[in-house]
Amino acid sequence: MGTCLLCDTNESAGGYLCLACTKATVVRLECLPDLYDGLLPFLAPSAAVSQGRSGKGGPAPLPVRAEILDLRGPGGMVGVVEDHLSAVCQERSMRKRIPAGSIEARLTAAVSGLLANMPWIAVSWSEAGTFAAEIRDLTKSVRSIIAPEPAVDRGRRIGSCPAMDPSGTLCGAVLWLPPGAKALRCEWCDTRYPPYVWGQLKTWMTEDEKARSVA
Template sequence: MNTCQLCEQPDETGSYLCVGCTRATTVRLECLPDLYAGLLPFLAPSTAVAQGRGGKGGPAPLPVREEILDLRGPGGMVGVVEDWLAALRADRGWQPLVPAGSVEARLKSAVHGLHANMPWIATTWPQAGTFASEIRDLEKGVRSIIAPEPAADRGRRIGNCPALDPSGTLCGAVLRLAPGEKAVRCEWCGTAYPPYVWGQLKTWMAEDQAARDVA
């Protein structure tokens, strides 16, 4: 039994990629042309006015966002996919392809070439894990620009944990009431403070703060 090179879970098929990771990598490949097109509206730089002191004689800002331009350029998304297609063709003993057409057309062509070889990649290619990992990172990175995930709500800050360890050392980690939770729980020491002890918790925290102020 092999271990999948991407998720590192046992794979009964003996392949380099398990069925789930093969399917996920195939879907990520299929998404790349649409993600490439989705970057276009983000080329324009922010129109926000910078605050602070200005100077004369500095270089003019680029009319586009450079990181987006790089991703959409010859060495960006298409470069990653074409490099993998070239490696695959070399390992299969096939003649190299000469890229032709626009960057978008080249990307679609390279994606098609890799997509058509996914069964061979998953079962036979020793580089399957590295390939799948790089495609995953590429898709995730571009998607984070187009549709970034909202920042996680860490909850309301309560204060500092007043719990003492067996040696008498104060924990002092920041306590937060997580969204949807009824008890405050310290992420550092694991001590839980249900609502019925919140009055005492407030007293303990006040005492600890007073001790710190004196020190």
Template sequence: MTASCGLCERQLEHGYLCPGCTLGTAQRLDRAPRLYEALAAFLHPAGRRPEFGRSARSEAPLPIAEPAFNLRGPGGIVGVLEDWRSAMQADRGWGQPVIDGTTERRVAVAARALSINIEWIASSWPMAGAFAEEIRDLERDVASIVNPRDPKDRPRRLGYCPTLLDEVLCGAVVALLPGRTSVSCSWCGAEWPPEKWLALAQAQTDNKEALEARQKEAS
């Protein structure tokens, strides 16, 4: 009896995903942690920015770009990956996964666990098609924000935020967003107008080791 791939519907002799869709799904899982990180630069809508430093308490809350916020929230990337990991482990007769650490860490751990089991998923799991489809759609949702088809809508990544917060480097990704003439950090609110971009670039070199260490701590 022949079967069909649960994602592309190509005919199969056995299993639930064809080799191409199996590989594509594995690659999407490998990219998930980087896509999660990339969304950080899109949390504030274009044209709206915090002032330099932290907002005064009397100010209204900063606006949030809901698409990026939702994808980085509990029901976004981390929720999708952890739900599928939980379902996969349950169907394999394993215990439920232990969930702890930062959201960045949880995304990486869940994506890795699913990637390690991709061959079993493709060959033996009836839910493989639905799983692969949701992972594909999730990446498309992220890509529509961080890497839109129109080049003029794409951000220009400039490095990491070198601002000191309580004597610790911020280290968040900073990028020039479409429609903006100034770069600002979505985490701490530091701002670099065009005349300060050279200083921002120099800070990447001056603080390279500290910035790399900060990124490792966040991963």
């Protein structure tokens, strides 16, 4: 009878992982293909996500996020899972499969290989603790990208701020109306737009847009 190598609290019932951690690891493994897919929309953030003012016209396109590219690449999520599976195969003197196909296909195959070995891993693999911790950290880091908590609702996008600074430069920052808010305030230049000027605001914005398309 020992303690679980992952949580360090529960009885491992003669093996290396407790029942709760074994189940949690199974669930984490099962989630990996979905998490992999879920990263795709975050690879190249859309222009709509960028904030603040822009120089001329639209905001500059944001670069592809390197950490997401790495996670989705051959050495990322799939690499972690395949490495553990080949370690299991070696330990159990099982024939190793040669990874083939797309990264998605390789990830799914390696995940099901590990799931099939989970009962053995929990009871007989001395590396079970390291393995389970790495799978936990992997899902955690991917989740933090997909669903950073708490997600802040910025509210409704109203348009570009039509305020002019003393030198006559148009502010142009995106105006957001926070949920339930009664007053509109530019986060960039701090100009406030009370509800009674919102009608006028719309007109200003349309005029600015026309002026910009002519320029």
